[in-house]
Amino acid sequence: MAYSWCDSSAALRQWSAGLAAGQPLYLDTEFMRERTYFPRLALVQVHDGDGIYLIDTMQVDPAVLAAALANRPLVMHACSEDLEALAAFTGVYPAGVEDTQIAAALVGEDMQLGYQRIVETRLGVSLAKGATRTDWLRRPLSDEQLSYAEDDVKYLPALAQGLREQLDRLGRLPWWREECARLREEAVARAEPGEPWRQVKGAGHLQGQPLAVLRELAQWREQVARERDLPKGFVLRDPEMLEISRETRPSLAGLQRLGLHPKLLRRDGDTIIECIERGLRAEPPAPLPEPLDGEQRQKVKALRDKVAGIAEQLALKPDVLVRRRWLEALVRDPARLPEPMAGWRHDIVAKPLLESL
Template sequence: MAAHETKQLITGNQALRDLADHLRAEGRFGFDTEFVAEESYEPILCLIQVATASKLVVIDALAFSDLSPFWDAVLDPKLEVVVHAGGEDLRICKIKTGRLPERVFDVQLAAGFTGLSYPLSLTNLAREVLGVQLVGGESRTDWRKRPLSVAQMNYALEDVRHLLDLADALRSKLERMGRLDWVIEETRAFLDDISQNQDADDRWRRLPGLHQLNRRGLEIARRLAEWRMEDAQIQNKPLRFLMKDDLLVAIAKRQPKDKRDLEALRDFNKPYLLRRSGEIIAVVKEAMAVPEEVLPQHTERPEDPPGASMVVTLLQVALSHCSNRHGISSNLLGTNADLRDLYRWVVEGKPQDRLPKMMRDWRAEVVGRSLVDVAEGKVALRVTNPDSSTPVELVE
């Protein structure tokens, strides 16, 4: 196991540059962050935790106006960044730099390919793989407060202390199982999802309740979402603090003509909203003036074949069988939506120009082809051992 000879709190520029040099010399490092996201548009980055084979480091992010020496190391393609459930930490990197690291090893993701549950907490993962018990106790702390206590430092460092040892153990097992390339593929898709979610111009389409709106209402919702985002950035407030999603959609549905019409809406009673009612009406009027032919369309949801729900239930059982047979968490193999897409693809004649997720890359080998055989009636499900936790098998 890593010795971690020194612990360090970094608050100065020279120490930060020295750390970046150390990371490049090491070639890889464990990475985690502590942040507060509830009260601002962008998360307030409070701490960055780093682990190498010889050092445990906490960077006091609040002490810096410029963390670029560290972010440059994170983005260095020669370095591997080891994380646990690193989605939020990597999103912060994307926010701060506009980019994501190229070489990421997520121990939670990797564990799911070795027969362990997914997602597995760091505490459970360290116990299962390394036989160590993590120290807790500061999960509700306010990471903005200074000075940091010894207990806070130790708690923060627990999130990175064992990452490199976990990565070594899991990588070794993945190599023996011939699955390291699968994890690399899945990590690439994971990073693509983060990047697309951060960059997408159509984030407004994720608003709940858009199906209630006509095309004019969609244009109002789109423009209101843009207005809300711009104002949230200016005020550095979360979107929901300014206007909740359901109220935004209600305005788009009502298409108010004036302030009185707008202020008649339920929940339109916050002082902020009342002060901005004129701006909101102006946004609505701009949307009402957009020519009909350029209004946004509803995103078409493909119709499920008749009986799809029953078939998907059958495919869920087959998916569980494949999960047990291959020792890969079913949560990694696919969702109910993925199973619906697969069945729809089979019914439509299996067009090769639009393979569903379950028929791409490693999933096709592990689970996709077996599920297609079930959907086409080429194999059946049979109960073989009612006393087993895996009582069902596929039979031709």
């Protein structure tokens, strides 16, 4: 199948004008984010059921792309990062997604099964992987890159159709819809800063005023990373955040003793000191949960064994049914069911687990 190269808003409008209302699109993206906070969308590959279109996002208006993708289901594989890249470019999230990686997990495959592997196992086609880590922002793209990009959507319609039919036979299409809706909701939620201190590696070792300082530092780092479009670690690394959070007498000299880069101190030293001072005056947040004790770990193990038995009966991988962190949360507070364990999981696995606690 030959692809069409789309490098103008006019061509994009012309193509999308011929699409039927609600027509699904089979889609993938290529983006770069090694040195930026936001992913830089470089290419969008779309199979509309008849042909493949490679859309050069360096040449098209984001609003035109957003309009082309609006109000129609987007079928993708392992699409969390693709959704983020699309939203960073267009400013919106798609109305609905159908993720074939989730579909595969719900018919018994591994949860993290990649696109190349599933195309090989289910369709008998071996795909080249050589262009995975290339520079997708460079123009012109090489023949190898273009072939790789085309392959990323060429087999999606057949893959999705086979999985959809299998899910239907198993009575699991509602499961898939629920999981895909949650995937989209979680992608939207991640776009908001929320409480960034919770994502700092090592935050669980702090409490009291150091934790309040970490909260201030993490909020500042998040804001600066977004404003400067830099990875958070380029602003301030997690180990540095933890060291700074333990400072009780903030000063530039004290920050210098921690080994912070002189350029960082010249640019942001005073602001970091202000963060420390605010944290020392603030009410600390509740610390992250303590590690499970021995009795709780035994309960988690017993629950995992029960999940494994249920999963075997359903021919599913246990982690598809329940993640370990959900079990840990359930053991800590049986009265508070983790949200993903409601819905289709409730009667199948949540209820038996609650009865065994």
